[in-house]
Amino acid sequence: MVASFGAPAFVNDLGAGPLAQWSAKVHGWFREAEQGLPVNGRLYNMIDRPADDAAHALIPWNGFPRKFALRWPTDVERRWRTAETVVDADMDGRSAAFFRRQGGGFVNARLPFRDQDEYCEWHTFRDPASGAIERIVFTSENPEYWQHLAETDEDRLLQLYRQLVSSNVARDDLFFNEDVFRPEVRNGQTLAVNQNGRYNPLNRWNTHAGIVHLTHPANSLGAEVALAADATILRRGAGGDLVTDDGNLICCAAYGGVNRSSDPTIGGRINELVRGGNAVTINDPIGLYIGDIDFQPIEPPGGIAAADCWRVVRGNAADKMILRAQFALPEGSGFALEDVLVGGEPLRFGAQLAELVTIVIHGRAIAVAGQAPTEECIRKCCRRSDIPTLQRIAELDEACPEPSPIAEAPGDDNFVLTANASAAATALAEEDLPNSNSRV
Amino acid sequence: MPHQQIIALGGDLAAVRSLVARVAPLVTYCGEAFAYHEERVDIAKRTATFGRESFAAMSAAGRLRWLNIAIGAKPLAEAGITAPQAADRSFALGLSARSTTLGDPRQPGTPGHRDGWLVGSPDAPPDLLLILACEHAYSLAEFVAEVLQLVSGAGLAVLYSEAGTRLPKDEEHFGFRDGISQPGVRGTVGDDPASLLTRRKLSPSHEDDAPEFSAPGEVLVWPGEFIFGYPMQDPHHFQRALPENLVDPFLVDGSFLVFRRLRQHVGAFRRAARSLVEQLTAFEEFREVDEAWLQARLVGRWPSGAPVQVFENGDPHDPPGSLDRFNNFAFRNAVPEVTTLDGETIPGTAADQNGLLCPFAAHIRKVNPRDARTNLGPATQTQKLRLLRRGIPYGPAWQSSEDDDATDRGLLFISYQRSIRLQFETLTQDWMNSSINPEGSAGHDVLVGQSRRESSGRTGVFTRKSGGPFRELATAEEWIEPTGGGYFFAPSRQAITSFLEAGEEGERQ
Numbered sequence: 001m002v003a004s005f006g007a008p009a010f011v012n013d014l015g016a017g018p019l020a021q022w023s024a025k026v027h028g029w030f031r032e033a034e035q036g037l038p039v040n041g042r043l044y045n046m047i048d049r050p051a052d053d054a055a056h057a058l059i060p061w062n063g064f065p066r067k068f069a070l071r072w073p074t075d076v077e078r079r080w081r082t083a084e085t086v087v088d089a090d091m092d093g094r095s096a097a098f099f100r101r102q103g104g105g106f107v108n109a110r111l112p113f114r115d116q117d118e119y120c121e122w123h124t125f126r127d128p129a130s131g132a133i134e135r136i137v138f139t140s141e142n143p144e145y146w147q148h149l150a151e152t153d154e155d156r157l158l159q160l161y162r163q164l165v166s167s168n169v170a171r172d173d174l175f176f177n178e179d180v181f182r183p184e185v186r187n188g189q190t191l192a193v194n195q196n197g198r199y200n201p202l203n204r205w206n207t208h209a210g211i212v213h214l215t216h217p218a219n220s221l222g223a224e225v226a227l228a229a230d231a232t233i234l235r236r237g238a239g240g241d242l243v244t245d246d247g248n249l250i251c252c253a254a255y256g257g258v259n260r261s262s263d264p265t266i267g268g269r270i271n272e273l274v275r276g277g278n279a280v281t282i283n284d285p286i287g288l289y290i291g292d293i294d295f296q297p298i299e300p301p302g303g304i305a306a307a308d309c310w311r312v313v314r315g316n317a318a319d320k321m322i323l324r325a326q327f328a329l330p331e332g333s334g335f336a337l338e339d340v341l342v343g344g345e346p347l348r349f350g351a352q353l354a355e356l357v358t359i360v361i362h363g364r365a366i367a368v369a370g371q372a373p374t375e376e377c378i379r380k381c382c383r384r385s386d387i388p389t390l391q392r393i394a395e396l397d398e399a400c401p402e403p404s405p406i407a408e409a410p411g412d413d414n415f416v417l418t419a420n421a422s423a424a425a426t427a428l429a430e431e432d433l434p435n436s437n438s439r440v
Numbered sequence: 441m442p443h444q445q446i447i448a449l450g451g452d453l454a455a456v457r458s459l460v461a462r463v464a465p466l467v468t469y470c471g472e473a474f475a476y477h478e479e480r481v482d483i484a485k486r487t488a489t490f491g492r493e494s495f496a497a498m499s500a501a502g503r504l505r506w507l508n509i510a511i512g513a514k515p516l517a518e519a520g521i522t523a524p525q526a527a528d529r530s531f532a533l534g535l536s537a538r539s540t541t542l543g544d545p546r547q548p549g550t551p552g553h554r555d556g557w558l559v560g561s562p563d564a565p566p567d568l569l570l571i572l573a574c575e576h577a578y579s580l581a582e583f584v585a586e587v588l589q590l591v592s593g594a595g596l597a598v599l600y601s602e603a604g605t606r607l608p609k610d611e612e613h614f615g616f617r618d619g620i621s622q623p624g625v626r627g628t629v630g631d632d633p634a635s636l637l638t639r640r641k642l643s644p645s646h647e648d649d650a651p652e653f654s655a656p657g658e659v660l661v662w663p664g665e666f667i668f669g670y671p672m673q674d675p676h677h678f679q680r681a682l683p684e685n686l687v688d689p690f691l692v693d694g695s696f697l698v699f700r701r702l703r704q705h706v707g708a709f710r711r712a713a714r715s716l717v718e719q720l721t722a723f724e725e726f727r728e729v730d731e732a733w734l735q736a737r738l739v740g741r742w743p744s745g746a747p748v749q750v751f752e753n754g755d756p757h758d759p760p761g762s763l764d765r766f767n768n769f770a771f772r773n774a775v776p777e778v779t780t781l782d783g784e785t786i787p788g789t790a791a792d793q794n795g796l797l798c799p800f801a802a803h804i805r806k807v808n809p810r811d812a813r814t815n816l817g818p819a820t821q822t823q824k825l826r827l828l829r830r831g832i833p834y835g836p837a838w839q840s841s842e843d844d845d846a847t848d849r850g851l852l853f854i855s856y857q858r859s860i861r862l863q864f865e866t867l868t869q870d871w872m873n874s875s876i877n878p879e880g881s882a883g884h885d886v887l888v889g890q891s892r893r894e895s896s897g898r899t900g901v902f903t904r905k906s907g908g909p910f911r912e913l914a915t916a917e918e919w920i921e922p923t924g925g926g927y928f929f930a931p932s933r934q935a936i937t938s939f940l941e942a943g944e945e946g947e948r949q
Contacts, residue, residue: 055906060878062815066816074526074527074528077529244772245649245678245819245820247820250818260817261815261817264817265813265815265818268813272793291876292874292876296540296542296543298540299540343530343533343538344533344540344541345533358877
């Protein structure tokens, strides 16, 4: 049992008051998620339920987006380049849920973000003139925490941005100075709330010009809690048997992205713990964390150790709770980052390192008696006809046409994320509302 | 084949092409090998003779000579052939460039560092790999002598030539039976639908959303995972095929080949096992375990091949029935009792989700998590990391009187796969060498893996109870030393012809 939830990795950004508010916020997400479950729901939180004998369950997944690895299994270069391009709509056509007024309605504001949807994002800082890599920064920091920081301590927010990204960050850069609307659920109603004057999580220092926290619309802590809650419900397939396979579960329950490494893995593990007679929660401090990076494929020049290039900036490595880490050569080494070999070839993209990063959440499980809530499947999966290596979640009565063989690379050389996705963006953005399907 | 010779060759394109032309008529193709295999299995079943010994029963069939050929990236590029390099970036880079990715030492001068390799060092990458195989050592020696004459005639340099011999009971040098679990490859040989590449010991599955097995524990996998030009395994479905990409004709019916010469320091392994047992028995709940227990947990099997998950308390030595008794288990889900088409009943096995029986770090669990989700996605994705392993031990068997490791012995590891990068390398780098992956915090594959953090060595986690306590053991002792190898492309008959023609065009230019 804990009296309050800590800040992610117990970082020391917040004063006592704001920290208590953060705890209340996280507590509220859990309570809301718990209340949304059927009777005897198997999600609990560490404030309300004492359980000192809970078992720890570390759930790992790879930081590099699986969807790109599935889409271009052999074209390594293309997936590296694509994955670190800042976009205004992701590979699936989703844009961030920010809108501008147009005519009598709203259109998507097409704000920038990184199409890196495994709770791991990175930014390759380059010299503007030469394009040479200066450093590569990884984060798993959730956007809600930074929103909270902005709401409770603007000075600290600015100080951290300047410290983490650039001394050139100005206060106005971090806040909307125009009418931009965001859907917010209040008292059961979805309202378009004007963000003018409020923190802009997709500001340029957190997208094109740098990185502070996660930006992909699906990469939120609230989504993680919602996914965890949804995954506690056991599911029966058409034949009446419990669905136990992770891939089938996520299709059946539609609690996340089927083409990711993270969501099927998190949901599957949680569901397995519930099937085993447990109630589950996420360990305090609640967060997504960089668990590890594999140094072995990294060969810096001049006898420099790879570990000496990796600096944990926020969080800590010993407990597998890294929030932010930076890869750069030691000061005064006399070498360029392009002299570093990764897997036998020069470092050119942060994505090469992202493939070596493991992200984790720390789960907890306690044995409980009784029958866990069990429901029927609500969705199924179909192959995507345009990219047969990817799936999509479909309605149960929807036909799944079988795609024909396609070439991996030829024919879609002109694939451009934003152009391809533009038609669908506005409509699909509605799915970014903060509901339990927000990871989809 | 119980006796094999691995020969690595180097030379310019003309010499490589010249030898390929000379040995092309000797290459053994699938149909021939398949027919031999079918006959051997029939005889083996009739006479109840399995493993290495089953080849002796075939000796009356004749003086068998098998040869396989695989080409390195350089001669292909020189011949203007780029499809294999485009299909696999790691193949294009080569094993020595990818060596540290696999966990090999980074410091020159360290045992195992690529600069000191017997074959495949950065300054002498092999251009061609020949694998010769015979039923008897004496016939292999004759075959090797004849082929080396062809090599000499072609003007190629022999960079490496070494014999491999299967050990009694198909053990590897640490004393554990090897090769029990292999994927069951779907498909037929030729057009006859009854001519299944993998014999079925079980009735077809009626469950659509679960793995289908050709034999107990032997999952059926689509052939495109190993050979180009065939349907692949769907990453989202156990049984469904993924439509084949439109691949370059040069790749069709070909496969990537990984060769790693891995020296095994048996004395070091046994000494380390003694030390690890001392660490473990300091904990009350492990007070009674001994060296054999610990070694079996590092492997996941007892020396006989019996899985520790099924035979928790000791090695049964011989399987109580067929070898299928040693393979009917999964880690995440209970496996039901099955009756084979031969009428043998194989008992079911309880799940081991928390690694209480077979630790997460056990070698067989690290390299083949079976039905487990991993850091790479759901269990359907796990089926895409299988290899066709065709390795063979080299060097004399270890004698219990030996206390040092002066004798060079080990494994000539060979695997075939569609993608070196996505299969062999991923399971080595991302699973075996990770203390977290594939199933959660568990330690490294202490048996074969390498530590990412050179200072702390490899760790393995043991627990008796779900929820712990978790006992972490560590060792910095190295008992697997990479001593060479290479990445190659094993071409089809058609691709061999294309390579020769492309070479001729190149020469004319």
